Structures are given as C-alpha cells and as structure tokens.
Amino acid sequence: MTQRKLIMPILLVLTLSILSPALIPTSTGYNSPVIYIYPDSIIAVNATQISIDVMTNYTGNDIWGYEFTLTYNPLILSGDSVTNGNVTTQGDVTFIAGTFDNNEGKLTLTSAYSLDQTTTPPTPVNNTGPGILATVTFNVTGTGETPITLGPETKLKSVDGSNIVDGPFNLVHGYFRNIEPAPTHDVAVTGVTFHHEITATSTYNETQSLIYIEATTVNEGDVTERFTVEIYYRLAGWLELVKAETINVAAGDTVVVTGGLNTTGFPVGYLTIIVEASEVYNETETINNTYSTTLLIKMVGDVQGDPEDPDPTIGDGDVDKYDFGTFAYHFGKNYPNTDYNPECDFNRDGKIDKYDFGDLAYWYGKSISATPPYPIL
Ligand SMILES: [Ca+2]
Ligand SMILES: [Ca+2]
Ligand SMILES: [Ca+2]
Ligand SMILES: [Ca+2]
Incomplete structure (x- = not known):
C-alpha cells in the first residue's frame, strides 16, 4: 500500500x-x-x-x-x-x-x-x-x-x-x-566461433559431425534490449535456419547464442554462416546486426595444409605427409591435455588413438575429389 x-x-x-x-x-x-x-x-x-x-x-x-x-x-x-x-x-x-x-x-x-x-x-x-x-x-x-x-x-x-x-x-x-536524454539503441553480432562436441564414445556416431556455432552478440546501446538472434547456413543457395533465440541483453553486456549444426553428408568445402540480430526500436546502426563468416567442411584425415599454403593450419583438401606428421605429434594426447587437437580426433571421442589412425590411414593419399562419407570440420 x-x-x-x-x-x-x-x-x-x-x-x-x-x-x-x-x-x-x-x-x-x-x-x-x-x-x-x-x-x-x-x-x-x-x-x-x-x-x-x-x-x-x-x-x-x-x-x-x-x-x-x-x-x-x-x-x-x-x-x-x-x-x-x-x-x-x-x-x-x-x-x-x-x-x-x-x-x-x-x-x-x-x-x-x-x-x-x-x-x-x-x-x-x-x-x-x-x-x-x-x-x-x-x-x-x-x-x-x-x-x-x-x-x-x-x-x-x-x-x-x-x-x-x-x-x-x-x-x-x-x-x-523514463530516461533522459532519449537512449541510443545498438545491438550487434560481433563474432562467430565454431567448436566440436567431444563425445564419450569410441565409435562413429551421429554426433561426430555436430558443430557448435557460437555467435557473440553485444548491446552497445544505453538500455536493456530484447531481440532475436538467428543463425543460418547457406547451402545450394538457400538459407537454412540453425537456431533462433530471443534474448534480453543489458546495456554493455555480451551474450553468446549457440546453435548445433550436424554436417554429416555436407559437401567438403566452405559453408557460409550468417547470423542476424533483429533490429531493435529506434536503432540507427543496423549494418552490424548481420555477421557473415565461413565454416570449412573438411574430409576425414585432412588435419592441415602444406607449409607453402597461405594458412597451413587450415585443411587443404587432401590427406598427405603433412597431415600425418601433425597427427603423429598429437597421437595419444587426449582431451583435456593441452596438446589435444580436435582436428586429429576424427571421431570426436576425446581420444587420439588407433581408431583415428585407422581413419587417417584409410584416407591417406586421397583428396577432396574422393569425397569421404564423413566430412567434418
Ligand atoms: Ca546495430
Ligand atoms: Ca591436408
Ligand atoms: Ca596437402
Ligand atoms: Ca578419437
């Protein structure tokens, strides 16, 4: 009262x-x-x-x-x-x-x-x-x-x-x-990162190609905003929705929205990922509401590129001695060892062991033209 x-x-x-x-x-x-x-x-x-x-x-x-x-x-x-x-x-x-x-x-x-x-x-x-x-x-x-x-x-x-x-x-x-002066409004998508799920199984399964897409959103305005974040991928010209989530973000805060994309059966190559934050009331800067990046879908065993490549850390579409060399270095270094490398853990079970070696051996000497049945990041 x-x-x-x-x-x-x-x-x-x-x-x-x-x-x-x-x-x-x-x-x-x-x-x-x-x-x-x-x-x-x-x-x-x-x-x-x-x-x-x-x-x-x-x-x-x-x-x-x-x-x-x-x-x-x-x-x-x-x-x-x-x-x-x-x-x-x-x-x-x-x-x-x-x-x-x-x-x-x-x-x-x-x-x-x-x-x-x-x-x-x-x-x-x-x-x-x-x-x-x-x-x-x-x-x-x-x-x-x-x-x-x-x-x-x-x-x-x-x-x-x-x-x-x-x-x-x-x-x-x-x-x-109820605020003076009138507040500014600006939400933005500032970055997208990818990571794999590490599963506890030792055999291939449905989740081996599950890739988490983490979109970082920021409220750069003066007041708390409520908006919807949509994560899409583009395949064969079409935008496909991965995740849509409506979030409240306080002024100055950052919120990460995560979507899961199963890439099993996807063609090897670059996949376009687009994240959009819906426009909020009286927002003037809207170009930063959209963020676009690419996700490289690699063949199994393609750990890296060749030393002369622009970025040798990125897979180059084949499985050769450079991939084998890096794989051999990481062999036996299991999650969460700091030397654990998910790029060498082809079945994403947290262990880089004989099963992964078997995969690498099977695809050794092959290239993108021999599209593998299990393309992964
Ligand atoms: Ca904006
Ligand atoms: Ca390679
Ligand atoms: Ca190569
Ligand atoms: Ca493994």
Whole structure:
C-alpha cells in the first residue's frame, strides 16, 4: 500500500489531464476519423505507473463499438488493467478486456459493443463520439523507451456493420520514456566461433559431425534490449535456419547464442554462416546486426595444409605427409591435455588413438575429389 500511495500523485496528474474536458482534444487535427493514443507521448522519469487512453476524434453518432490490440516493450512496461471509456456506454454494453502477455508485450483483442437486448435478435445501439474508447494502465518495470502501438486489428465499428476506422490505417500510436536524454539503441553480432562436441564414445556416431556455432552478440546501446538472434547456413543457395533465440541483453553486456549444426553428408568445402540480430526500436546502426563468416567442411584425415599454403593450419583438401606428421605429434594426447587437437580426433571421442589412425590411414593419399562419407570440420 505504501507503494501505491507514492504513485497516486503521478496517477492523479495523468488522470486529471485526461478527465478535464478542456484538455480533451475535440479535434486532433486529422482530416479523417482516427483512433489515437492520448497522450501520444509520456516522458516521466520517476513514474511507477502510467495510463493511456485509446480515443477517437470521430464526431458521428453511429458508433456501435470498437476493437483494438496493443504492443509495447515488456522490458519497460507491464500491462495492469483495461477499462471501458465514455463512448461505448449506451444500451447493454458488452465489454471484453483483452489479456496482457507481459512476456511478449501484447494486449490481446479488447472490445466493447452496445446492444439492445430486448429485441430478438439483439440490435446494435448508437453511441456518439468523440471520446475515450478505453483506458489502459501499465506498471513501469524497466528503464528506457517504448512505443505503445495499436495493432492492425484496431477498428471503430458502425451500427451498420461497416468500419469507421479500420486498422492499420488511421491509427496514431503512443510512446513512453523514463530516461533522459532519449537512449541510443545498438545491438550487434560481433563474432562467430565454431567448436566440436567431444563425445564419450569410441565409435562413429551421429554426433561426430555436430558443430557448435557460437555467435557473440553485444548491446552497445544505453538500455536493456530484447531481440532475436538467428543463425543460418547457406547451402545450394538457400538459407537454412540453425537456431533462433530471443534474448534480453543489458546495456554493455555480451551474450553468446549457440546453435548445433550436424554436417554429416555436407559437401567438403566452405559453408557460409550468417547470423542476424533483429533490429531493435529506434536503432540507427543496423549494418552490424548481420555477421557473415565461413565454416570449412573438411574430409576425414585432412588435419592441415602444406607449409607453402597461405594458412597451413587450415585443411587443404587432401590427406598427405603433412597431415600425418601433425597427427603423429598429437597421437595419444587426449582431451583435456593441452596438446589435444580436435582436428586429429576424427571421431570426436576425446581420444587420439588407433581408431583415428585407422581413419587417417584409410584416407591417406586421397583428396577432396574422393569425397569421404564423413566430412567434418
Ligand atoms: Ca546495430
Ligand atoms: Ca591436408
Ligand atoms: Ca596437402
Ligand atoms: Ca578419437
């Protein structure tokens, strides 16, 4: 109750400004009927609760009722209540408050209609605008800024069954901020690394070609952001989704999103990996939301390249004396020995032993043209 007392002055101010007839804009400056959020912008650093009115400027007397949905940033606002306004009041009013999904930041369909229940069937009853369709109250749960957006389902309905306002057109959305100055927003994907799973089996299995793709995301903006990270690979021209995850990242923080890609049956060669972070509200720098790199799918036994290659540490598509030399050095050095080299552990069981040697021996002298049955990184 103490908390509620503290928020009352704020509520009072907002409520007074809304209820005072002098302050209700009878004309919003729009040429056509609109449904709009009032106030269209609330900037209140210390607010713990806010209310907005969903209003219409329509001056006709043939309003049957309304429908609307709302979306908002659930990191900033948490929906609390919806009440019917002063427009849809005639006859028997059926008011259906939508449900808040405060994880997704959405108020599901809220509606009200006026009916005369004494007739069979019930007949629509006229209401007159302009005025408040509904009032929505939010608790302020985070710091930042958020649009308060009317959904495309939003409608002002006429008694003749037509729509006076039909979303997504002729809607005016709202905005809330409790930080000064307005925060910057910039999320980015800054790097991608790959690693294999080390399994505890000593024979080939389905996971031997499972490659973990770890995408590093950073929030370089001023406030916590919620966004979706998608990891794709491109094969034969098509982008295939590996992983999609929605994450919350605090300002300045880094979060790694991991996807697992089984490359069994993939052709040997370079595979394009693309990671995308969805654009956040008011984000201006979006080029860094996409990160592209390549993953080399190698043949079994191709530990490395030749000394004269630009990067001899990368497989060169054959299994020759250089691969054998490196393999021999690492033989017997098992995970987690610091000399353990997963490139020599062809069956990814944490041991570089006779089974791996058997693989290398089988593919020795062959090249990419003899595509092996188990290409791996
Ligand atoms: Ca960005
Ligand atoms: Ca090689
Ligand atoms: Ca070679
Ligand atoms: Ca092994």
